């Protein structure tokens with residue numbers, strides 16, 4: 001669909017602002033059976049990790065060079081974790097790692113290039129360490145409403161979902177050998193405010209009929225939530241948990257592809273109803289480290305608490321999550337390790353080898 005540029009400029013910032021503000025009034029309830037925390041949307045990553053000693057623990061944080069990923073790496077490293085942080089540029093990853101206090105290791109990862117994802121995972125595996133926390137944080141949001149494809153696949157879906165899908169698959173056995181591996185997937189509430197009404201567009205993953213950056217971003221973020229949901233089921237009976245989250249609206253570089261009007265719109269939303277970077281990083285760090293969540297899996301979190309989103313959305317759609325993983329496996333088959341989800345028996349073998 002061709003969009004008139006002036007109309008786009010006039011409405012882009014406003015529509016983003018509107019969708020995010022409307023989301024504040026969404027109907028959500030606390031998810032049953034999951035420990036409630038006293039932390040809120042105003043808690044910071046430092047507060048939620050206060051007193052937690054992460055010495056000897058290993059965390060992998062994708063997208064460590066700016067925004068939420070950088071703050072996540074900084075705080076986890078300050079609590080003693082050895083943090084492996086990724087960027088598309090090894091120079092930027094090195095600079096980011098050097099600029100925080102603690103033990104950090106830079107790695108190169110371009111989620112839009114599946115060979116790069118495999119190489120990065122292999123370089124981490126070569127470190128021969130268990131992974132206690134795998135934080136799938138890196139993300140892309142387009143600007144300009146011009147659909148882009150990577151190897152014939154819609155760019156948001158590739159970077160935000162499929163790249164991480166392969167990355168998790170190839171690192172699973174490192175999580176299995178950790179005392180209690182945690183996968184934390186940084187999604188977004190656009191998964192229910194801006195995703196297509198029908199959810200994942202299995203018959204039209206490339207948006208042939210209707211495209212906007214926000215629609216495709218929401219679609220990819222719904223894929224994040226559903227992947228987490230399905231993974232939690234596939235990993236049942238293991239010590240690995242998997243949860244997804246919305247960090248809040250934070251003024252980061254996520255708007256790097258926006259035009260100035262849209263950047264202004266996002267800044268307004270962040271200023272009016274958003275969070276500071278320190279607050280926006282709290283839920284990721286809470287999910288990665290809090291002892292009360294050792295067995296919590298398959299949940300979606302906002303403001304450091306698990307929520308169930310009511311109304312017409314696909315956030316908790318089990319059959320859609322199953323189909324998403326099946327389709328994602330088919331698309332990325334050449335890049336997955338043979339044993340996609342190891343069984344308990346194979347884990348025991350792995351631990352003894």
Ligand SMILES: NC(=O)c1ccc[n+]([C@@H]2O[C@H](COP(=O)([O-])OP(=O)(O)OC[C@H]3O[C@@H](n4cnc5c(N)ncnc54)[C@H](OP(=O)(O)O)[C@@H]3O)[C@@H](O)[C@H]2O)c1
Nearest residue numbers: 063065066067068087088111138139188249250252253254
């Ligand atoms: N900020 C918000 O309001 C908000 C709201 C909801 C959800 N989120 C989610 O929060 C996560 C972090 O976003 P942020 O706000 O901190 O954004 P950010 O400041 O733009 O950081 C994004 C990170 O992702 C990395 N990245 C971008 N494209 C990549 C690619 N193709 N392959 C690998 N890494 C890539 C970037 O590293 P390099 O450029 O160095 O590679 C950067 O470190 C994202 O998943 C985003 O969708 C953010």
